[in-house]
Amino acid sequence: MSKSTNLIYKTIQVKKKKTVSDLLKELNIKDNFFAILVNGKRAVMNQVLVPEDKILVLPKIKGG
Numbered sequence: 001m002s003k004s005t006n007l008i009y010k011t012i013q014v015k016k017k018k019t020v021s022d023l024l025k026e027l028n029i030k031d032n033f034f035a036i037l038v039n040g041k042r043a044v045m046n047q048v049l050v051p052e053d054k055i056l057v058l059p060k061i062k063g064g
Contacts, residue, residue, distance in 0.1 A: 012027075013051070014049050014050070014051055014053075017048060018048070018049050019045065019046050019047060019048055019049065020036060020038065020043045020044065020045050020046070020047045020049065020055070021045040021046060023049060023055070024036070024045075029057060031045065033059065033060060034057050034058060034059055034060060035057075035058045035059075035060055036055065036056070036057055036058075037055070037056040037057075037058070038053050038054070038055055038056075039053055039054055040054075040056075043055070
């Protein structure tokens with residue numbers, strides 16, 4: 001069985017001081033459903049973003 005996945009790549013320019021939490025709220029993303037990485041490392045919600053940061057939002061997956 002094949003499942004389709006929508007891949008979205010979006011570039012966002014941070015123009016003022018913003019935390020990971022601020023960005024997720026702005027994008028209407030609930031962090032409890034996603035894993036958030038900043039520059040390849042797990043993000044902390046109060047982490048302040050800088051223009052060079054690369055943010056990756058991945059859906060959480062359950063397995064068993």
